[in-house]
Amino acid sequence: MRIVLTGAGGFLGWHTRLRLAALTDHEVLPVTRENWSQLGEIVAGADAVIHVAGVNRAETDDDVELGNSRLGDDLASAISAAGKPLRVVMSGTIQVDRDNAYGRGKRAAQTTIASATTAAGGHFVDVCLPNLFGEHGRPHYNSFVATFVHSTISGQTPQINDNPVELLHVQAAAQSLLEALDTSEVRLRPEGTPTRVSEVWDILQELHRSYVPLGEFPDLGSAFRIDLFNTYRAGLFPEHYPIALTPHSDSRGSFVETVRCRGGEGQSSFSTTVPGITRGDHYHLVKIERFAVIQGQARISLRKMFHDEVLDFDVTGDRPVAIDMPVGWVHNITNTGSDILLTQFWSHELFRPEAPDTFPEPVSPTSLGAQR
Incomplete structure (x- = not known):
């Protein structure tokens, strides 16, 4: 219609x-x-x-x-x-x-x-x-x-x-x-x-105490709390990002906490990406998703649906940070370095093939056809 x-x-x-x-x-x-x-x-x-x-x-x-x-x-x-x-x-x-x-x-x-x-x-x-x-x-x-x-x-x-x-x-x-x-x-x-x-x-104060000073995800054990958290995160974007992650280093190397969550589901995954390749170009309606580059160099790009402005974050595994994708924003990640890119992804819910909450759309406005 x-x-x-x-x-x-x-x-x-x-x-x-x-x-x-x-x-x-x-x-x-x-x-x-x-x-x-x-x-x-x-x-x-x-x-x-x-x-x-x-x-x-x-x-x-x-x-x-x-x-x-x-x-x-x-x-x-x-x-x-x-x-x-x-x-x-x-x-x-x-x-x-x-x-x-x-x-x-x-x-x-x-x-x-x-x-x-x-x-x-x-x-x-x-x-x-x-x-x-x-x-x-x-x-x-x-x-x-x-x-x-x-x-x-x-x-x-x-x-x-x-x-x-x-x-x-x-x-x-x-x-x-x-x-x-x-x-x-x-x-x-x-x-x-x-x-x-x-x-x-009271819930918003609880979310704020966990998320802003610590970068950790609060209790996401109900749909109402998830919706409030997504609403709150939208108010922080983009000024609050990227979120700095703290390496704990010694003679053996470094340990970095990329995700801390106080409740609810959660799923972690990682990808390797060869130089010059872009992953993503999609958006979500509900999903809370965190990108953290562990190794290599990358550009994370986002665009609010039905708008033209693209926001770019240049990140590197040498200085680990996290970027949490706001819902309704198309996003992707591109390997801008000369070596393999290693990225960790975390979402607040388990992946369900029958309801993936992932909708394809290019980040770059020049790639857009006629919008529906």
Whole structure:
């Protein structure tokens, strides 16, 4: 299908586009602020729409409410003008049942979009989402978790209201949006993890105490902790890397600890690479992966999906360091020396051939074809 994705440059939009690229063959037509004026033309050439564009916060409550309702009006007009049945999926919110600006704006948009969709003979699905968190959220905008991550890294202590909260990782939200493309239902309600605001802060402090001063992986014994750790790691990248590893040397040679983990699964492997050869060129949706060069010289390169900038780290076994790959970033390693390169790899989970969480994509933008 040709799928219009509104808000493709935002938090939920980027993650939804990432999951579509990894798990489907759909052609994605991204709509952002830059090409919003072309919405009608883009929708006219599509088979389906995933609407995640929205206004979370603004200077006034009126700006939040009207901003969301106007986005809905624009999309409804485009659907009506297309004059054909479309599958339309909207990222809704549990806030629609509450009398606040965000809830009122999203409720108005939902009503308008649903009416236009059904009038044209299409099928509308509301994906009602709880509070979202995940990699690359904006502090003080997308989620209190993003604010807590920023505060943790910068050494600040925010005001903490110890309220109960239901948290859903943004990739799980994206999966629900994908499932809505095929369902006969008109409403999906994915469930998150019930927790408390103070508990999230306490876990982030625990992660930080292990990871930053020691370079060790914390307890990764639950999916929620893995998601929080990946969210936290994204806030550290790239400034925190590479992580220096300490050789313990004597007359016999050197001993270097490359990985320390306090809990959960884990798997280590190593590779040899001849000069000039590149390994990798893929990305992950969940996997935590560490590269450590043991012998030789290498360049580790990364690029955030749907962006062009490439980050390079030149590393050598003579000064051992570790680089941990953020999810959603394409990465590879190239032997830039004249001898065999020896690299150790560690991931937080055992390799499962039926679900490898590895999706091919070149790091170099010059190697890219048309993006889906």
